[in-house]
Amino acid sequence: MLGMLSGGDELSGYDVKKWINWALRFFYPSPAYSQIYSELKRLERLGLVSSRVDTGGARSRRMYRITPKGLSLLTRWANEETVEPPTLRHNPVLRVMLGHLMQPGRLREILVEHAAYADRMRQAAATEVRWTADQPAWSYARLALEWSERYYAAEHDLAMRLIKDLDEVEERLAASGRDNIEFPAREYWYEVERRIAAEGEDEPI
Template identity: 40%
Template sequence: MPEIEPVADASDDSYPSLPATSWAVLGMLTFGEGLTGYDLKKWADWSIGFFYWSPSVSQIYAELKKLEAAGLAESEVVSEPGERGRRVYRITERGTRAVRNWSRAAPVEQPVLKHGLMLRLWMGHLNEPDELKKLVRSHIENMEAMRERAKLHGDHADREPAWAFSRMSLVWSERYFQAEIDLAKQVLADIDEAAERFSSVRTRDELGNPVPEVAGSWRDVEDFVLGLEQRGLEQRGLEQRERG
């Protein structure tokens, strides 16, 4: 296990170097309850799983091990009469200070979009329009189910004031899934338009793949876009200097 940087004294605003997944687990321990690894897994499924991370039980326990080693969480075995003991985790004072500092000061990582449907559509020239539409309709059904799940959990979370910001994130998730649905419905029409334009391809290679009319034209597009971005940066810099 890599060495974890310590948290400084209580007056410090520092926090240790940990992956965001560790902070996510620690954040779930900031609601005043002791939780088992299984509890955390179930909670993640209906909270951060909608917008950030759906961990397995083994991943949860791996993160808890890191947090305990860093002194950010602690655990004890709680036994009920006639039942097997359960290891319950709680956040420490040090952990509370660290996750608060992290949530306030750490740079926010940019979202990384990995959209399986769009990858299939991007190579739509290898498929048939009707088959692509089936994929899109299936995606819409999945997003509708996710939207309803997020709504149900958001409505349930409304009963507890301590979950106000958690509920806000669930409402955002519901809106996100609706946006996915709206975009996918538009894509159904876009497929027909793309198929019609693709039908005008004049040349194909011996494998039947389309050959661009101008070889390497994607490089021209890249250069053009990079040039526009550079000019935009220069223009914004000029405007800032004029204002300053």
């Protein structure tokens, strides 16, 4: 919330949600309106934002602005806090991992849908990149959007590669004559784990 208000302008909760949907949705989850409003109230209690009621329009709106304390805290966080690595929760790939449970053709259908989704997101990011070009203040936002465009282009290519690899896997399994796949016994899993650990120990640091 503080990041959305750090540009200097005062925003309503609705404005914050629209800004998040516009720029951050490509790489960060978008909170619900209820989360946004409750968080803005919490930040105001902490003295990190201030608010006023604007009655100039057809309906009154509560407008929020970041305070000097809030900006100082946000700046310190951006510069000094540990940057956590991204956590990937990739549902299509999870379905690939569980491919032995999938009905015939269903996994391909999921991957085709995911490739189409990635291409739609790439196109949306590319459109927003164009609309940031005329505003120097949006230069950093433009960098993030350009990264998003490239990310979804790569995601599309990876999905298409998975579809191609799926063909090869299905041909190999069909040639093996096994209709059902059974995982190796757990002792084998532990043996593989030991071999991987030993391999890591042999690698130079």
